Amino acid sequence: xxxxxxxxxxxxxxxxxxxxxxxxxxxxxxxxxxxxxxxxxxxxxxxxxxxxxxxxxxxxxxxxxxxxxxxxxxxxxxxxxxxxxxxxxxxxxxxxxxxxxxxxxxxxxxxxxxxxxxxxxxxxxxxxxxxxxxxxxxxxxxxxxxxxxxxxxxxxxxxxxxxxxxxxxxxxxxxxxxxxxxxxxxxxxxxxxxxxxxxxxxxxxxxxxxxxxxxxxxxxxxxxxxxxxxxxxxxxxxxxxxxxxxxxxxxxxxxxxxxxxxxxxxxxxxxxxxxxxxxxxxxxxxxxxxxxxxxxxxxxxxxxxxxxxx
Ligand SMILES: [Zn+2]
Numbered sequence: 001x002x003x004x005x006x007x008x009x010x011x012x013x014x015x016x017x018x019x020x021x022x023x024x025x026x027x028x029x030x031x032x033x034x035x036x037x038x039x040x041x042x043x044x045x046x047x048x049x050x051x052x053x054x055x056x057x058x059x060x061x062x063x064x065x066x067x068x069x070x071x072x073x074x075x076x077x078x079x080x081x082x083x084x085x086x087x088x089x090x091x092x093x094x095x096x097x098x099x100x101x102x103x104x105x106x107x108x109x110x111x112x113x114x115x116x117x118x119x120x121x122x123x124x125x126x127x128x129x130x131x132x133x134x135x136x137x138x139x140x141x142x143x144x145x146x147x148x149x150x151x152x153x154x155x156x157x158x159x160x161x162x163x164x165x166x167x168x169x170x171x172x173x174x175x176x177x178x179x180x181x182x183x184x185x186x187x188x189x190x191x192x193x194x195x196x197x198x199x200x201x202x203x204x205x206x207x208x209x210x211x212x213x214x215x216x217x218x219x220x221x222x223x224x225x226x227x228x229x230x231x232x233x234x235x236x237x238x239x240x241x242x243x244x245x246x247x248x249x250x251x252x253x254x255x256x257x258x259x260x261x262x263x264x265x266x267x268x269x270x271x272x273x274x275x276x277x278x279x280x281x282x283x284x285x286x287x288x289x290x291x292x293x294x295x296x297x298x299x300x301x302x303x304x305x306x307x308x309x310x
Contacts, residue, residue: 067206068206068207068209068210068213069210069302071201071202071203071206072203072206072207072210072226072302073300073302073303075123075201075202075203076122076123076124076125076201077119077120077123077125077197077201077203077296077297078296078297078299078300079122079123079297080119080120080122080123080295080296080297081118081119081122081295082241082289082293082294082295083115083116083119083237083238083241083293083294083295083296084115084118084241085115085241085242085243085244085245086111086112086114086115086238086241086242086245087242087245088107088108088110088111088242088245088246089245089246090104090182090186090246090247091103091104091107091108094174094178095167095170095171095173095174095178095181095182095185096171096174096175097167097171098135098137098167100167100171101135101165101167101170101171101185102133102135102167104185105133105135105165105185105189106133108185108186108189108190109130109131109133109163109189109193110130111242112189112190112193112238113130113131113193115238115241115242116193116196116197116238119296120197120200120201123201123296125197125200125201125202126200127200129160129161129196129200130160130161131155131160131161131162131163131192131193131196132159132160132161132162132163133163133165134162134163134164134165135165135167136164136165136166136167137166137167137168138166141164143156143158143162143164144156144158144159144162145157145158148164150166151166151168151169152164152166153165153166153188153189153191153192154192155192155195155196155199157195157199157204157205161196161199161200163189163192163193163196165185165188165189165192170184170185177255179251179252179255180255180258180259182252182255183252183255183256183258183259184259186239186246186256187235187236187239187256187259187260189235190234190235190236190238190239191231191232191235192231192235193234193235193238194230194231194232194233194234194235195231197234197296198227198230198231198234203227203230204227207223207226207227210223211223211224211227221270221271221272222306222309224272224273225271225272225273225274225278225301225309225310226301226302226304226309227301228272228273228274229273229274229278229279229282229301229309230282230299230300230301230302232260232263232279232282232283232286233282233283233285233286233298233299233301234286234296234299235283235286236260236282236283236284236285236286236287237286237287237294237295237296237298237299238294239256239286239287240286240287240288240289240294241289241293241294243287248287257280260279260280260283260284261276261277261279261280261283262276262280263276263279264276264278264279271310274309274310275310278308278309278310281308282299282301285298285299286298286299
């Protein structure tokens with residue numbers, strides 16, 4: 001279903017901006033950071049994948065700052081070879097039900113895991129960790145990263161990593177436009193997997209350590225945007241690598257482009273995810289390849305000017 005009027009597209013974008021916005025942009029750690037002081041922070045304390053950041057926290061702040069900067073900005077991830085196409089096709093199933101969304105995302109997750117493995121191996125990361133997929137339709141979910149409410153997709157860096165997807169929200173999009181719902185479901189899972197890539201390479205925890213260490217809210221927000229925009233870039237890099245097989249073309253591509261250029265910060269909300277323009281820019285940077293390949297190295301948002309992550 002591609003034939004949408006511009007009015008309909010605007011309506012859909014509004015829907016995304018209100019509810020899906022968080023799905024695209026809010027990681028579990030964002031939720032975790034809002035947890036009250038008495039609650040544990042399992043992501044950080046139990047992550048065995050980021051020994052450098054844990055160690056850094058126990059040393060002087062200046063040492064911690066420089067080592068976490070090394071992790072986010074000079075990570076081995078940025079020197080890895082091209083992301084191979086998973087060669088997985090899109091699952092032909094209705095996203096109207098929990099079973100449909102589950103079948104769709106289950107295969108997509110396995111495909112992402114397989115495609116990212118050689119890249120993560122080259123980065124020296126734990127490439128065999130496969131995140132757990134939780135398809136739910138609760139208004140509130142208790143996770144190891146805190147309580148999350150609303151139709152929010154998110155990543156929790158706990159154990160092997162956990163991806164939460166609210167199927168009801170995707171089903172509501174499906175009623176309006178199945179093509180848009182497919183673009184949304186694909187892009188959202190790819191974004192969350194981007195956080196998983198950050199998790200196993202140590203970037204996720206290092207970034208949170210940096211964010212907490214900054215003294216101004218402007219600096220904290222910029223760090224948040226660099227992390228989120230990178231997750232979108234990495235997700236799009238997977239989608240771009242596999243675009244001939246999935247395939248990301250025609251109506252699905254049109255809807256995907258609309259989605260990624262209309263996701264990000266809205267007026268009246270915290271500037272923690274990036275402008276629509278920058279979200280679109282990083283998504284397309286990930287998606288489009290040098291020659292016919294895509295590289296995680298193109299997603300170094302920590303090497304970008306502040307204006308590019310505004
Ligand atoms: Zn995110």
